[in-house]
Amino acid sequence: MRYPPGVSQSDFDRAVRQFESSIGAEWVFTDEADVDLYRDAYSPLWGEEEEKIPSIALAPQSAEEVQSLMAICNEFQIPVYPVSTGKNLGYGGSAPVLTGSVVLDLKRMNRIIEVNEENAFALVEPGVSYFDLYNYIQEKGLDLWIDCPDPGWGSLIGNSLDHGVGYTVNPYRDHFEAHCGMEVVLADGDIVRTGMGALPNAETWQQYRWGYGPWMDGLFAQSNFGVVTKMGFWLSPAPEAFCSGSVQVMRYNDVHELVRITAKMMYSGILNSNAGVQSPMQFAIGQNPEMQERYERANEEDIRILDEFARSNNTPFWSSQFKFYGPREIVDSSWEYVKRQFADIDGVRYQDQESLNFPMSYEELMQTADENHLGVPSMSVFQLGNRSNFNPAGTNGHLGFSPVVPMTGEAVLESNKVLVRVLREMGGNTVFNVPPYSYHQRTFTILVGFTVTRDADTNRKTREIFRELVKVAAEHGWGEYRTHTAFMDDCAAAYSFNDNALLRLQQTLKDAIDPRGIISAGRYGIWPKHIRDTEGKGVATIKVSKEKEGDSNV
């Protein structure tokens, strides 16, 4: 058995016996082979001293059991790291930020407490996955859609608390935005309901978000302030129809109008799903050193030649894809309206893509361009960069860098150039590079996926590039909306206004709400008081034997 840092072996042995009598010995995992399942298979620290390794894992089945486990951890000041179900690949999986933390695995708390069709909401526990909720809705024949991320094994609660996102419409596609009401177990085992849930017999816990007085829910996302044991989610009535199409513009400088109009359509609510802006010319430019140089410099002459190059390729410089959900007549007239807004851009082209009417069978849905965009969870987007039949030789997963940039043509150009330059100069290996995409209502996010490997030198280089990107992005005013556990301090440090006033405030609240500092030490840069100023607090004190580094990496 591995021991957590800062706890004596005799105390921990006593705590383990209390855990066992509290939830049953079969749900206290102390065997290293069991606990290794909680390692991050995509870790960019794999096998190094800094790799994040849990000590043991606990799997309670109810909020009451969570309360009693937290009370024990609080008594012995044992670091504990709650996870829900599924794994947020590319952001750290279920491995704790502080090596040696006890993983509190909430997967057994998988009750769907209520799905209300008339008021279109669900109340669930952390172990409920997108698959679970989708299947429940299908079995009951409810006229509701869910909004899911990729992949579908994730927890609604976990994804929402990580500020995860999906692909249908506002407000559902921002998973924290679409939640309403929480139940939270605090570090000392006390239990709180937020929003209207604080009213006994509450009738609008999942319907009215703000409750009475200061709103607490924000505190429990991307943080370490409590263990969320129930959460409400708004669901969408199933739409009748869907259509998608793209708008293509021919010249370098058309990006400004393309993005300006897209943004206006979004803020107007006419577009209420994701859209992005990509360059069909990107590949051809990347293959041509002269054009790449011109693209990065982009003076007047360069732009003229780039436009000619695009014309000679008969390829649009930029394109955006749009999606519409709703009644057939509104979907179609919205797309026609959106097309017309771009009509003043010389040479603009349109392409109609999918046009679907619901309900569709599961088999039909799985044959569409992307079922995730139609509220159907899947594992289609999965294992990016991992060893597989398609990537047998190679790498062991991915690592996401995801800065947020303004929804302007200028930011599209600038962020592309700045990040590409860092990658080219430092030689990073990427498995994907998603161009600016509106995962959120009013901004673009760029997603760069680095490959991770089992080779420490390669990973070290990747970490170096990642940190440089965080720094360069911050200099441009762009920050990450979430990050991998390995870089939580780095990203937090970028948010440095007034001597890191925000982090200092978060630490003040952390010390008040979790005074013994037991929950998820280090998460999003927030360390508990008793080790906050300790050098090397993020470095492992636990070694994993080499033969444990096997293939159990999903």
Next chain:
Amino acid sequence: MRYPPGVSQSDFDRAVRQFESSIGAEWVFTDEADVDLYRDAYSPLWGEEEEKIPSIALAPQSAEEVQSLMAICNEFQIPVYPVSTGKNLGYGGSAPVLTGSVVLDLKRMNRIIEVNEENAFALVEPGVSYFDLYNYIQEKGLDLWIDCPDPGWGSLIGNSLDHGVGYTVNPYRDHFEAHCGMEVVLADGDIVRTGMGALPNAETWQQYRWGYGPWMDGLFAQSNFGVVTKMGFWLSPAPEAFCSGSVQVMRYNDVHELVRITAKMMYSGILNSNAGVQSPMQFAIGQNPEMQERYERANEEDIRILDEFARSNNTPFWSSQFKFYGPREIVDSSWEYVKRQFADIDGVRYQDQESLNFPMSYEELMQTADENHLGVPSMSVFQLGNRSNFNPAGTNGHLGFSPVVPMTGEAVLESNKVLVRVLREMGGNTVFNVPPYSYHQRTFTILVGFTVTRDADTNRKTREIFRELVKVAAEHGWGEYRTHTAFMDDCAAAYSFNDNALLRLQQTLKDAIDPRGIISAGRYGIWPKHIRDTEGKGVATIKVSKEKEGDSNV
């Protein structure tokens, strides 16, 4: 000069000299006649010992001045009550919860720091009113709308922090929902920027809401955790057209389908503005004791006779009004689509109402049914229940009771009966009684406006009724979304799950973030530690001479 409680006269005199040297003596109001302008003209405690009276008032002109004033208050542990501009009539105006608090009046901080047309947002200070922002947009000819509450003198920041609402579309009409990013001065004078504002040179402070790590913004609404000195707001591009219409259904039990379909249209985003459900039969039933009795009992026989009564009056039992904003073709097809959803309700009627194309001149806008619904601030809805040419004899304002109920026909019937019964049995005087209305996306709110007077006995009776309503509503699982300063403890007490766990948590955070307990003592039931358990802490220690009770009541 009046002195705040818990501060020695000599300390306060020293503090006042420091205030004066910090912001200039002309902005330190110590004269009682000046300070009385901050009394709540609509107070249901007017002239009684419990009336909430400020000691002095301070009017800084910048965040830096707020920082230095807060540092002084913190040093001397002086209770301070920040207000923005305008007055939230019916909810307590600018008078502090704790009598003797120093009002921190932010009206001079009225800079519109940025209005960005392409990304449709504004960054403002607390003294910026809806009129100010509207006028700025008109003068610059920007293609943007604001969403305003009634009346338009209010502060965007103050209204948003009170969870105020407006009348255009989601997400703009929920004023806290529509904000993005804050700057906050803490009790000790430190200054924090939330969300992406924590990045120096942030490029998406007003565009990406959540920032990195736990989201702090919720803490500063309906609370006393800091002084918000800047805040971003999302704005809507100006729509091209508007239409409105109503759906009427004939029978008592039709309310269920009427509300079910309305809710579905809202969750689908086809309806994205306010709608309510009212009974055109309400007046006729109220005038007829037999029918009123049948309405409240509502057994099968009663409902049959009520339906006959409605038929003989040729009056629909229920009606809902809907509004649509957007391109002409989408507005019209949405309204036609919505109509069709109700077609299965036997005898349903439809009425087309306004149909408008924008831009319209200001004069034309002021002749529409309600300019507030078209993003034009005004004072049209104002002085409800106050003495005026229309109400010369009478009362002195109103007091709002505003519980949130589910968006179901059952809740419409039940809440109506329960609240009407309390009012009838206790004999309350109301100036308005707004039937269930979706001020928020997924719930109905009921608004009962009591008259307030200058007669203490009448007011005392009103307070008794108000408290009974809070209690009865809570028994049914309905809580207030905001409340008057006189009832903040009463409403907070209703949110009592797990021995008031939510309030206890809020108190824990309050003690951490404002350890000397200086900001807005008692706001939303949160009292600072040093007087939390003091009996009678909410009762005045300051007397106002009778001749000061004049007419300066707006």
